[in-house]
Amino acid sequence: MSSIDQFHRSPVPAHHDLRLMEPALEGAGVWIVIPCYKVRDHILNVLAKVPPWIDGVVCVDDACPDRSGDLIEAGCADPRVHVLRLPENQGVGGATLAGYGEAARLGGVILVKVDGDDQMDLSYLPQLVTPILLGEADYAKGNRFSSVSHLQGMPGVRILGNAGLSFLAKLSTGYWNVFDPTNGFTAIEASVARLVAEKRVAKRFFFETDLLYHLGTLRAVVRDVPMPARYGDEVSNLKITEVLGPFAWRHLRNFMRRVLGQYFVRDxxxxxxxxxxxxxxxxxxxxxxxxxxxxxxxxxxxxxxxxxxxxxxxxxxxxxxxxxxxxxxxNVPVRPIHPYLRTLARIEAAALGDDAAATRGSGA
Missing domain, CATH: 1.10.287 (Helix Hairpins)
Structure with a gap:
């Protein structure tokens, strides 16, 4: 039995008074990761809207033919903004994972993924990171289907498509409590992101849904955050006819793998x-x-x-x-794993420090 499984089987402590756990956004280590590919017309506008309590921003130039990285460095004077250039195009998933790693290396504790096409309302950032700051979730994501009024800006074809994909995602990921799996406005705790980065997560348009599947294998807690749909003059690189077949196959594959692993291997x-x-x-x-x-x-x-x-x-x-x-x-996960992962990291760091001190004392 893995240490994470043992953690989930241990008794759940009494719930703390939330008044003693009110999150402080300033200095909380919230970083934004923005995959940049053909977003030259919108990226500077997105960066201009980053609120002051955000500690840093990593813009990932995913081998963009429009040289998004050069545009950002020339047009954005915000010292919090860092540009990470990838030598080859990795897709939205690969760029996001690379951004997670860079943001965590620079001190990020909560990593928020924002698209560079200005579709996402950054005024919802506090609602997105609060479940993680309170220790109630490991991963939070936007849900545009929480209210009929939130769908007014979404085309009818997308409403039907997202509704169908949401049901398939419930089957393949095991997160029956979440909806709108393709929503890219997400936040993840850094220690959980490190574990996910070690897995074979899809790098292209299936990234958000495949990430949910891998979070399920870790028994991470996922929370939906209501927010309205928002569309402008951006052009999507996703073509439904090209991804419909691959998406269906990947959902079936993940469903079979999840059932086998969750009910025949790990339990x-x-x-x-x-x-x-x-x-x-x-x-x-x-x-x-x-x-x-x-x-x-x-x-x-x-x-x-x-x-x-x-x-x-x-x-x-x-x-x-x-x-x-x-x-x-x-059987949806209800107990976050990141407090355990943080404590384990501190213990391991302390043990390594003691070993280093012992080595120095022995004159080795």
Whole structure:
């Protein structure tokens, strides 16, 4: 059993008085990461809106043909802004992960990903980082579907597409409590970001959803933050016809990997038994039906016994699988992991310091 699994199985302490935990934004170590690729018309406007309590900004020039990095260095005098240039285009996911690493190296504690196309309202930054500052979440993301009024600026095609993708993401990630998985306005705690960076997260347009899947394997807590949709004259690089097939395949792959890992490798519980026996009952009923249809005489009607033998296992199998899904819905992570990761890092740093002091004392 991993240390993170042990952490989640330990008793949950009593909830603290939130009045004693009011977050201070100034000096909280909040950094913004902005992937920059073909955003020359908007990036300086985005940087101009960065609030004063943000400690730093990392703009990732993702081998941009428009030389976004040069434009930022020439047109932005804010000393908090740092430009990171990637030698090859890594996609939005690769650029974001690189930005996470650079921001954490420079002292970032909470890392906020903002797109460079000025679609995101930075006035919602406090709402986005507060769940992490309070220790209630490891990752927070925008949700444009929290209110009908928030969808007024979103085209109808995007509403339908995002709604469908949201349901698929619930299945593939296990986060049944979140919606709008493709929303790129996100915040993550730095120690959690370091763990995620070690995993094989998709680097292109599937990045946000794949990141949720990998956060699920860590049992990280994810929180939705309501905010309205916002669209302007920006041009999206995402073409629905090109990503529909790959997205569907990746959701199916992540779903299979999640179920296998969560219910057969890292744990074995009642949902595991429901999945096994539900699948067996369903398979028996289906195979029995196909076999009877193959061997029956032409025009022969099925007897009551045949119908029950075929239907009853299917009904039981479906009920067991629905029970397994219900278990999965209530099994969403509820205890953040970043306090544990921070404490572990401090202990390891202290141990390394003691070892270094012992080495110096021995004259080695």
């Amino acid at each position: 074995f519980n009642v949902a595991t038994l429901e999945l096994i026996f539900g699948g067996l009952f369903l398979m028996f009923g289906g195979l029995y039906t196909l076999n009877w249809m193959a061997v029956r005489e032409p025009g022969q009607a099925a007897s009551a016994g045949v119908v029950m033998t075929a239907a009853l296992p299917v009904i039981i199998g479906v009920q067991l699988l629905l029970q397994a899904m219900n278990f999965d819905v209530v």
